[in-house]
Amino acid sequence: MKSMKTKIVTGVVAVGLLSGVGAAxxxxxxxEILQGWYDGQFGKSTSSLESETAKYGTDQQTAWSGExxxxxxxxxxxxxxxxxxxTNKAKGEINGAKKGHLDVLxxxxxxxSGYMDDQFDAISVAAQNGIKSAGDKTLTDxxxxxxxxxxxxxxxxxxxxxxxxxxxxxDAIRDLEDAIYFAKKDLxxxxxxxxxxxxxxxxxxxxxxxxxxxTLITAKKNELLTxxxxxxxxxxxxxxxxxxxxLDATVFDTINQ
Numbered sequence: 694m695k696s697m698k699t700k701i702v703t704g705v706v707a708v709g710l711l712s713g714v715g716a717a718x719x720x721x722x723x724x725e726i727l728q729g730w731y732d733g734q735f736g737k738s739t740s741s742l743e744s745e746t747a748k749y750g751t752d753q754q755t756a757w758s759g760e761x762x763x764x765x766x767x768x769x770x771x772x773x774x775x776x777x778x779x780t781n782k783a784k785g786e787i788n789g790a791k792k793g794h795l796d797v798l799x800x801x802x803x804x805x806s807g808y809m810d811d812q813f814d815a816i817s818v819a820a821q822n823g824i825k826s827a828g829d830k831t832l833t834d835x836x837x838x839x840x841x842x843x844x845x846x847x848x849x850x851x852x853x854x855x856x857x858x859x860x861x862x863x864d865a866i867r868d869l870e871d872a873i874y875f876a877k878k879d880l881x882x883x884x885x886x887x888x889x890x891x892x893x894x895x896x897x898x899x900x901x902x903x904x905x906x907x908t909l910i911t912a913k914k915n916e917l918l919t920x921x922x923x924x925x926x927x928x929x930x931x932x933x934x935x936x937x938x939x940l941d942a943t944v945f946d947t948i949n950q
Contacts, residue, residue: 727947731940768906772899783891787884794880798873805869
């Protein structure tokens with residue numbers, strides 16, 4: 694480019710010299726001609742620079758947009774994966790705890806049901822044996838005189854025994870029903886509390902992770918933006934410095950030829 698500039702200026706000067714007319718040369722201002730030529734070349738360079746950098750900026754923006762969308766997609770998938778795995782884990786633990794309590798309650802109920810009949814049978818047998826012994830003794834001592842008396846007392850004892858056993862059975866059933874009801878209620882209250890606490894904990898973890906990602910991505914964007922701005926500013930200044938040096942060299946070389 695410097696050689697081409699030299700040839701152009703030399704050609705202009707040569708034409709003036711060949712004319713042999715001093716007045717004509719005096720009217721031709723080399724600086725103005727050079728300025729006009731430079732302005733034209735500078736305009737071309739500016740148009741080329743603007744076109745190329747605009748295209749480059751558009752291409753880079755398109756590429757970054759796709760990359761950024763992939764970043765957001767990856768972040769979303771990771772968050773949803775964590776949510777799913779933690780939710781399933783929490784549900785498994787809650788269901789396991791519930792099953793443990795139900796198994797214990799079921800086993801205890803079966804145990805009580807298994808020996809309840811034997812308990813009452815033993816009471817009944819013991820009572821009947823006592824009645825029989827008393828009756829036998831009474832019969833031995835005074836069968837005729839005491840027969841009605843012993844039968845009456847025996848019947849009274851039987852009625853009283855049945856009444857007490859019926860009351861005991863009723864109380865036992867009511868106590869068992871109450872125990873089952875409160876066991877179920879306590880378990881349900883615990884399940885509700887655990888479910889609510891776990892749900893809140895998971896939501897807070899999701900919110901915290903989103904805030905963390907937002908901060909990191911924004912910081913990275915600012916870092917990259919600053920780097921690009923500094924790069925563009927430096928390159929622009931370097932181009933200006935080089936252009937000024939080239940212009941100075943051209944003026945010096947051309948005038949001194």
